[in-house]
Amino acid sequence: MNDVDVAVIGAGQAGLSAGYFLRRAGLSAVLLDHADGPGGAWRHRWPTLTLGKAHHVHDLPGMPLGEPDAARPASEVVAEYFGRYERTFGLDVRRPVDVSSVSAEDDDPHGRLLLATSGGTYRARGVINATGTWERPFWPYYPGRETFPGRQLHTADYRGPDAFAGRRVVVVGGGASAVQALLEIADVAASTVWVTRRPPLWNDVPFDEDWGRAVVARVADRVRRGLPPESVVGATGLALTPEVRDGITRGVLARRPIFERVTPTGVAWADGTTADADVILWATGFRAALDHLAPLRLRGPGGGVPLDGALTTRVAADHRVHLLGYGPSASTIGANRAGRAAVRELARTLAEALARVSARAPAPGATIVTGV
Numbered sequence: 001m002n003d004v005d006v007a008v009i010g011a012g013q014a015g016l017s018a019g020y021f022l023r024r025a026g027l028s029a030v031l032l033d034h035a036d037g038p039g040g041a042w043r044h045r046w047p048t049l050t051l052g053k054a055h056h057v058h059d060l061p062g063m064p065l066g067e068p069d070a071a072r073p074a075s076e077v078v079a080e081y082f083g084r085y086e087r088t089f090g091l092d093v094r095r096p097v098d099v100s101s102v103s104a105e106d107d108d109p110h111g112r113l114l115l116a117t118s119g120g121t122y123r124a125r126g127v128i129n130a131t132g133t134w135e136r137p138f139w140p141y142y143p144g145r146e147t148f149p150g151r152q153l154h155t156a157d158y159r160g161p162d163a164f165a166g167r168r169v170v171v172v173g174g175g176a177s178a179v180q181a182l183l184e185i186a187d188v189a190a191s192t193v194w195v196t197r198r199p200p201l202w203n204d205v206p207f208d209e210d211w212g213r214a215v216v217a218r219v220a221d222r223v224r225r226g227l228p229p230e231s232v233v234g235a236t237g238l239a240l241t242p243e244v245r246d247g248i249t250r251g252v253l254a255r256r257p258i259f260e261r262v263t264p265t266g267v268a269w270a271d272g273t274t275a276d277a278d279v280i281l282w283a284t285g286f287r288a289a290l291d292h293l294a295p296l297r298l299r300g301p302g303g304g305v306p307l308d309g310a311l312t313t314r315v316a317a318d319h320r321v322h323l324l325g326y327g328p329s330a331s332t333i334g335a336n337r338a339g340r341a342a343v344r345e346l347a348r349t350l351a352e353a354l355a356r357v358s359a360r361a362p363a364p365g366a367t368i369v370t371g372v
């Protein structure tokens with residue numbers, strides 16, 4: 001049994017930010033990650049997603065990313081950066097360790113949490129869940145999908161445009177990943193068709209701090225009410241960059257409404273029109289990877305996990321658990337800021353739990369938490 005103050009599940013941007021502040025708070029912590037190496041979801045991003053094409057990778061606390069070559073794949077740059085970060089701050093990252101479930105040790109709401117993992121059982125006083133979304137790609141179902149003999153893939157499997165050379169491609173989805181893939185694929189494919197459920201939400205306002213604050217406030221409000229976080233594009237819209245404007249002018253980003261069904265030759269709309277296809281790329285987004293938390297029964301009637309706390313990371317029904325990289329903190333900048341707030345609140349919760357225990361019987365050697 002590994003006993004710690006706090007177990008962090010996931011060592012991506014959110015987990016590392018939490019790890020840094022936990023160290024500063026003097027709490028014992030482990031970061032459990034089931035990947036083979038550092039980088040979080042970034043290690044899986046397709047090679048043509050260069051650092052320059054990513055929206056922005058925000059610095060982790062205490063160590064700037066610097067100014068790496070923007071033409072290098074973000075997957076390499078970020079994996080190197082995260083690896084350097086773990087070593088510099090001596091974070092106790094254990095991998096590959098898969099966390100399959102988190103449950104309460106007993107009925108005491110201030111008691112320990114048990115983590116069943118591929119590396120044995122961990123016992124923690126608090127848990128920061130930072131498992132991201134990359135591993136839960138969302139594939140919507142449309143009738144006939146199983147009758148299509150061509151290739152179907154999700155953004156999570158996209159490795160760049162080469163595999164689409166000379167093919168007729170249907171791209172499904174209204175987010176930034178769909179737009180980026182279309183702009184790359186259209187140069188090499190025989191044809192592309194872009195379909196989305198709703199008209200694209202083009203956003204021409206500057207993505208500055210005020211705008212960011214307003215987006216985060218809207219997402220936080222949803223999550224506080226226990227609703228599942230909406231899609232990223234639903235919150236941010238699509239940036240009208242010069243490349244995107246050019247794609248609109250060239251007709252690459254001419255959107256059609258979502259089809260009614262998939263057919264053995266492509267896709268078909270209700271009005272009888274069709275598009276032939278060799279490949280369907282489902283750029284239909286991701287969901288939060290929270291299955292391992294199911295035993296704690298954190299989901300509310302709204303379908304999401306209701307959160308509270310300063311930066312909306314604390315599980316309203318169980319203050320021992322924080323979700324980082326979920327809802328308003330699901331961006332590199334959000335995860336960063338929320339790491340500090342989550343640790344501060346969790347430290348307070350754990351101190352209160354200890355005080356309660358020591359009121360009953362003094363606990364020698366108990367961790368004393370000071371400021372974060």
Ligand SMILES: Cc1cc2nc3c(=O)[nH]c(=O)nc-3n(C[C@H](O)[C@H](O)[C@H](O)COP(=O)(O)OP(=O)(O)OC[C@H]3O[C@@H](n4cnc5c(N)ncnc54)[C@H](O)[C@@H]3O)c2cc1C
Nearest residue numbers: 010012013014033034040041055056099131132325331332
């Ligand atoms: C295509 C794409 C592009 C994006 N581009 C940007 C961008 O440019 N800028 C930006 O700010 N945001 C971007 N985002 C959002 C981005 O994913 C987040 O900002 C951030 O990188 C997520 O960090 P995270 O730590 O929350 O999750 P992740 O980076 O996904 O890390 C989660 C970690 O948890 C581990 N894990 C998961 N489940 C378990 C388990 N059960 N047991 C053990 N370990 C587990 C995984 O191995 C992984 O290392 C993008 C998202 C996508 C999908």
